[in-house]
Amino acid sequence: MKVTVTGSLGNISGILTEKLVNAGHDVYVISSRQERIREIKALGATTLVGRLDDEHFINNAFKNSDAVYTMVPPSYGTAAEIKKVGDVYVKAVKENSVPYVVNLSGIGSHLPDGPGPAGANYHNEKQFDSIDGTSVLHLRPGLFYSNFYGSADMIRQQHIIGNNFGGNIILPLSHPHDIAQVAFEALHHRNFSKKGSLYVVSDEITGKEIAETLGKAINIPDLRWVEFPDQQLLESLLKQGMSPEMAHTYIIDMGVALREGVLLRAYFKESQRVLPGATGFKKFADEFAKILF
Known part of the structure; x- marks a missing residue:
């Protein structure tokens, strides 16, 4: 074929x-x-x-x-x-x-x-x-596990990870x-x-749980999730070389929709959400540690 x-x-x-x-x-x-x-x-x-x-x-x-x-x-x-x-x-x-x-x-x-x-x-x-x-x-x-690789420097240097939404929101990740x-x-x-x-979807996990799981895998136990203001996050993304259009389309606007509960309403109505046999976030955290730490 x-x-x-x-x-x-x-x-x-x-x-x-x-x-x-x-x-x-x-x-x-x-x-x-x-x-x-x-x-x-x-x-x-x-x-x-x-x-x-x-x-x-x-x-x-x-x-x-x-x-x-x-x-x-x-x-x-x-x-x-x-x-x-x-x-x-x-x-x-x-x-x-x-x-x-x-x-x-x-x-x-x-x-x-x-x-x-x-x-x-x-x-x-x-x-x-x-x-x-x-x-x-x-x-x-859902949101890609691989996106977290972009936060490696912030994790190492500041012991924080985050986005423009709070750490209690349940996130479908893939x-x-x-x-x-x-x-x-x-x-x-x-x-x-x-x-x-x-x-x-490979797993469902909150931002706080993401920080805890990654922190344990990379031996940074005080790693914590931070909710950044939209403008602060946007300025950081622009400094990293991202275009304003891409920053808004893929990160800022999606984060706003997540914290307002708009994006995931239909998803959470599904009876079968997480793939059987999928790669859980803990396993990804171990991959993350081996590759970057």
Whole structure:
């Protein structure tokens, strides 16, 4: 089976590509960087180099695909850019009559005017769902475990970790490996039909519990969760080199929605939320300690 994977060798797409190749599929990986060609070839896949918002390129990339995995990288940092890439994907799927699509969406994508990327994900889900004759599975992960790697310096130097929401909010979190596994199983077995969505959550844990668990793993027992004011967090993100648009889309606006309880209402109504056999946060904390401490 020919599978086209977007997202280059990112945290999810790289693992997914390796799993698909090992299962005997003919895998084509889309990357914007020429230097990725050697790494992708080493995995046994073929590289297609181009931009995700290039309609002609994506249309050609999806030709003769039995299935595609679609995602929009954070480098497309505004809701408008996320929608644009989604529209390009949808048009290419339609024109090539791709029978199966696994689409990486996100929690909150049930909200038409949702915060951060949620509203754009809502748009993209609806566009995919409008395609006749194509089975589509939208994966809705929680906040990525891997985001915590960006806090390593603050943890080391100040013994704090946090965001612009309080430490008592229950957060659905996802390990990229778990997301890749769910995507692989769906693409390999093609065990979904018509249109649907699936929450892909590895654990549910509060900010205070995150600080306690990471602190124990890295031997910083006084590590604590801090709720930063929106403006202070924004200024910190800008100093780190993040664009204002990306900072608002992926962090500030999402944090506001979390502390106001808007983002997760639909999620917490689900009876089966956490994946069976998923990577719990304690196991990730041990990974975090080995890699960075």
